[in-house]
Amino acid sequence: MRVVILPSEADASNFAAGFIEDYICEKQDAVLGLATGSSVLLTYETLIKKHQESTLSFQNITTFNLDEYVGLKRYHTQSYRYYMKQKLFNHIDIDQKNTYIPECFNDDYQLSCNNYETSIKSCGGIDLQLLGIGSNGHIGFNEPTSSLSSRTRVKTLTKSTIANNSRFFKDSEVQPSIAITMGIGTIMEAQNILLLGLGKHKSKAVADLVEGPLSSFCPGSVLQNHENAVIVLDQEAASELKLYDYYVHTEKMKLKYMC
Numbered sequence: 001m002r003v004v005i006l007p008s009e010a011d012a013s014n015f016a017a018g019f020i021e022d023y024i025c026e027k028q029d030a031v032l033g034l035a036t037g038s039s040v041l042l043t044y045e046t047l048i049k050k051h052q053e054s055t056l057s058f059q060n061i062t063t064f065n066l067d068e069y070v071g072l073k074r075y076h077t078q079s080y081r082y083y084m085k086q087k088l089f090n091h092i093d094i095d096q097k098n099t100y101i102p103e104c105f106n107d108d109y110q111l112s113c114n115n116y117e118t119s120i121k122s123c124g125g126i127d128l129q130l131l132g133i134g135s136n137g138h139i140g141f142n143e144p145t146s147s148l149s150s151r152t153r154v155k156t157l158t159k160s161t162i163a164n165n166s167r168f169f170k171d172s173e174v175q176p177s178i179a180i181t182m183g184i185g186t187i188m189e190a191q192n193i194l195l196l197g198l199g200k201h202k203s204k205a206v207a208d209l210v211e212g213p214l215s216s217f218c219p220g221s222v223l224q225n226h227e228n229a230v231i232v233l234d235q236e237a238a239s240e241l242k243l244y245d246y247y248v249h250t251e252k253m254k255l256k257y258m259c
């Protein structure tokens with residue numbers, strides 16, 4: 001696991017966007033796994049800027065989002081489909097036919113989940129998966145005690161996740177309490193993982209993820225078992241790491257000897 005600690009949210013997001021850009025330059029038809037939430041917003045803004053100001057193109061890119069709420073209309077303003085259009089897809093040259101988000105609009109959720117897994121496989125699997133981390137350690141909507149080998153499925157959200165995400169819903173709007181999410185096993189099959197942790201409120205989850213025991217109680221800790229996981233943090237999110245100085249030192253050594 002590579003742990004990159006940067007001074008600010010802007011620096012961390014810039015690193016993440018640069019990482020994705022470099023990946024796309026190497027593999028122009030890459031399959032990206034994408035996340036929603038606030039942690040990835042600045043990364044998406046930076047990617048849009050890079051697209052507008054340089055030759056970065058998403059024309060041949062395919063994307064799979066981690067999750068979607070069950071119970072919202074397709075283009076509800078809080079649906080993740082709407083989020084992705086507003087925050088990224090409408091501003092880049094991606095073919096929106098190649099942007100997959102779990103379908104939660106028919107009654108056969110199991111079929112939707114199976115289809116999602118099949119679509120990921122038929123596109124050759126995910127090359128680079130972008131992740132955030134919930135303050136309870138969830139990745140996607142895989143809440144604590146999710147099976148570490150779970151596949152795409154319907155998941156009941158915890159009270160803390162519902163409370164954390166309530167900031168996105170108006171008082172008059174009904175907030176869903178279930179979602180379809182890629183499973184932890186699905187996420188772990190991505191060739192590369194890039195996780196962004198930002199802010200003091202993520203510091204405990206980040207410490208559990210990086211240094212805690214591998215446990216389904218902190219689903220993100222499963223990334224300790226991934227060969228190519230990069231954890232990008234701002235200083236506040238990294239503040240509870242016991243080996244903080246070591247991670248900073250390691251990155252300096254990398255710059256000195258590997259560039």
Ligand code: GLP
Pocket residue numbers: 035036037038039040066067131132133134135139140141161165
């Ligand atoms: C949400 C999403 C996750 C996201 C996480 C963190 O509930 N399902 O994909 O990574 O929680 O969200 P935020 O970045 O807003 O803190």
